[in-house]
Amino acid sequence: MKHIARLGAFAAVLAMVSAPAGAQDKKVLAIVVKGLDNPFFEQINLGCQKWQKENPSSEYTCLYTGPASSADEAGEVQIVDDLLTKGVAAIAISPSNAPAMGNLIKRRAPDIPVMTIDADFIDADRGLRKTYLGTDNYLMGVKMAEHAAKLKPSGGTVCLQLGNVAADNINARAAGFRDTIAGSKGTDRLTGQGGWTEIDGCPVFTNDQVDLANQQMADTFTAHPDLDAFILIGGWAQFAPQAYAQVTDQVMDKLKSKEMIIVAGDTLPPQMEALKQGRSHVQVGQRPFEMGYRAPTVMIELIEGKQVADPLYTGLDECTLVTAGTCLAQ
Incomplete structure (x- = not known):
């Protein structure tokens, strides 16, 4: 398990190093999800990418990463640990194992904004993050x-x-x-x-x-x-x-x-x-694309010390066989 976690962390660092030309000098806004094998989280990645394309002159770059497998809880914790060590401007986490991730943040006590996305910390640890962005x-x-x-x-x-x-x-x-x-x-x-x-x-x-x-x-x-x-x-x-x-x-x-x-x-x-x-x-x-698209802006607002609501809900779509063609938010 530790070997898998280390590989996941290495992939995260590699993603930062292999960013598009000019992006290496930008400050990193990291989004860490439960697993790259889950197509739900790929929608968050697409939202992150859209923000990136719409903000080419920003001093920040959006990094999407996570362990290869959604079952690798320890790998996700290790990736966050490594990103905090390497240095990022802010981080948005979808914790697979909320208590374990909360323990890491307590131990590291980072001086950068930490928020959660898609999944939150347990009640007792919510003071560790600035806000939650995602579904109610x-x-x-x-x-x-x-x-x-x-x-x-x-x-x-x-x-x-x-x-x-x-x-x-x-x-x-x-x-x-x-x-x-x-x-x-x-x-x-x-x-x-x-x-x-x-x-x-x-x-x-x-x-x-x-x-x-x-x-x-x-x-x-x-x-x-x-x-x-x-x-x-x-x-x-x-x-x-x-x-x-x-x-x-x-x-x-x-x-x-x-x-x-x-x-x-x-x-x-x-x-x-x-x-x-x-x-x-x-x-x-849920609306995962919106989560990924909004997360970089929220992290920048937190970095700048702006008031950010907590939580930030992204809404729901309710689809039945009758409404299947019209129920999704555009």
Whole structure:
């Protein structure tokens, strides 16, 4: 694991050294994501690149980096550690393991602005960063629950698919989902509230691994043929369209009749195609491109000592089969 982390950190430094001509002398605004293997984060990269193209004369350059694998929590921490050592003007972090990343920032106590993007620190560590830019994750869970309840007014059996155990953003969505279904804050598990019950063996944790996410879905469908709802709190399984199609082929009749429903997070192109094919019923999407595009400006404002709101929410898109062609923000 340490070897992988070191390779990831080396890649980050290499990215800075191999910046376009003239960029080497610019001050670095670093965006560190959970993993470069996740297409969701590539949208953040595209936003970073757009900002770069629109601000060629800026004294700052936007650096996007992260470990090769989203499962490499230690690698992400190491990359941030190495960037702080090398020296950057500001840093925006999407922590995979929020407590571990918070511990690093406490230990290093950097004198540059630190913000979070996409995923936040745990409550106790939020004083370590200046602001959070991204989704209102609790609200995202609320919206997923509202759609599930509309599709299944009487409730039913449900399995939630989560990411890393310590991912604050994913846990916030799960809390929003459960609290909304139960009608009560602080609901740890659905045991009949609102007619909904989480099945044994769930939630399942993907550790942000796409192949594992699809296998978990397939295993759940086989073990629980009467399942009423599967909730992808994040879109992992759908990031591999062919594998996801094979998994949902198992239950297409049930999906078409809404005997079983799938509500999923995110609205990337393959996910929207899955929705249009009836392989999900609702996609509640974040706006990662906007996160990457806005992050450099926010970091510059922090460097300049300007007042920056906390948090900075980027909004949600709620897509159903009926609205699939018009639901995404332009």
